[in-house]
Amino acid sequence: MQEIIKVTSLTKQFRNLTAVDDLSFTVQEGDVYGFLGQNGAGKSTTIRMLLTLIAPTKGSMELFGYNLQQHRIEILRQVGAVIEKPDMYGYLSAYENLKLFAKLSGIKYSQQTLMQQLEMVGLAERAHDKVKTFSQGMKQRLGIAVALVHDPKLIILDEPTNGLDPQGIADIRNLILHLSRELKKTVLVSSHLLSEIEQVATRLLIIDKGKKLVEGTSAELFDPSQTIVELDTLNNTACLQLLQQSEWNKALQQQRNHSILLKTSRDQLPHLHKWLVQQNIDVISLQPRHTLEDFFLQVTSGKQYVEAFTD
Numbered sequence: 001m002q003e004i005i006k007v008t009s010l011t012k013q014f015r016n017l018t019a020v021d022d023l024s025f026t027v028q029e030g031d032v033y034g035f036l037g038q039n040g041a042g043k044s045t046t047i048r049m050l051l052t053l054i055a056p057t058k059g060s061m062e063l064f065g066y067n068l069q070q071h072r073i074e075i076l077r078q079v080g081a082v083i084e085k086p087d088m089y090g091y092l093s094a095y096e097n098l099k100l101f102a103k104l105s106g107i108k109y110s111q112q113t114l115m116q117q118l119e120m121v122g123l124a125e126r127a128h129d130k131v132k133t134f135s136q137g138m139k140q141r142l143g144i145a146v147a148l149v150h151d152p153k154l155i156i157l158d159e160p161t162n163g164l165d166p167q168g169i170a171d172i173r174n175l176i177l178h179l180s181r182e183l184k185k186t187v188l189v190s191s192h193l194l195s196e197i198e199q200v201a202t203r204l205l206i207i208d209k210g211k212k213l214v215e216g217t218s219a220e221l222f223d224p225s226q227t228i229v230e231l232d233t234l235n236n237t238a239c240l241q242l243l244q245q246s247e248w249n250k251a252l253q254q255q256r257n258h259s260i261l262l263k264t265s266r267d268q269l270p271h272l273h274k275w276l277v278q279q280n281i282d283v284i285s286l287q288p289r290h291t292l293e294d295f296f297l298q299v300t301s302g303k304q305y306v307e308a309f310t311d
């Protein structure tokens with residue numbers, strides 16, 4: 001299986017704000033990779049770096065096995081993206097918009113292929129209507145058709161369900177499934193709502209304040225037998241190092257100095273506690289934090305934000 005995206009220690013600093021902070025993740029071929037985080041978490045900034053719209057402060061990005069900065073043009077030919085609200089010409093029809101973008105990207109196209117693209121996004125019947133008469137969901141789907149016009153291997157969608165009604169959200173979800181299952185595309189899709197992408201995502205990455213919180217398949221992350229445990233000690237840096245060198249390394253989720261998150265089953269907690277004592281670690285607290293789903297909702301709602309996770 002090819003690694004389609006490999007991001008290593010990616011960091012973006014805007015003046016004194018670190019929007020993306022030492023972020024590393026890998027997207028495999030065929031993944032529908034759900035990129036989750038509340039508003040302002042750093043999703044768009046990461047996506048903009050992946051599309052070379054802004055330069056990283058630090059870190060590296062490889063797409064299809066090639067360094068993005070060194071092979072920018074060849075790589076971006078294989079990428080289709082919809083970021084923010086897709087820019088369309090309202091006074092042109094869906095078909096005319098698609099044709100214009102096909103011309104601009106210099107690919108060969110025919111009326112039939114363009115109509116097929118519109119059919120795929122459910123707009124064939126409205127192909128000759130002006131885009132200004134379209135709903136937000138229809139514009140979003142047309143944006144996806146435009147992003148697909150050069151037949152890219154990787155599709156990046158930044159918050160494609162933002163502002164859509166439930167039907168619009170379901171349409172985008174079905175379209176993502178079609179892209180993945182039928183067309184075998186790799187998809188990276190961002191959202192601030194777990195419910196909107198957990199059903200389609202093969203893997204999920206949750207970020208907060210630019211940092212990775214957790215990553216895994218839905219089944220792994222939302223396994224009800226697993227609990228997120230928050231550990232605070234007198235010296236978290238030293239504790240983290242010991243954990244990394246121990247059998248607990250695989251349970252480690254978040255690596256920050258001010259608190260440590262582990263994912264484990266409840267019945268392992270006494271063992272963890274014993275182990276910490278054996279290592280002479282001064283534990284301040286060791287607290288189970290419900291399921292990851294609760295945790296994610298807390299983090300993404302921003303309302304009941306868990307204090308210990310803030311800087």
Ligand SMILES: Nc1ncnc2c1ncn2[C@@H]1O[C@H](COP(=O)(O)OP(=O)(O)OP(=O)(O)O)[C@@H](O)[C@H]1O
Nearest residue numbers: 014019037038039040041042043044045046159192
């Ligand atoms: N050009 C910029 N200059 C300064 N700060 C920026 C810039 N772009 C983004 N930011 C800041 O970086 C942080 C991350 O923003 P980003 O847009 O990446 O978040 P997001 O997860 O995509 O959220 P949203 O869904 O609201 O767009 C925010 O605090 C934002 O204000």
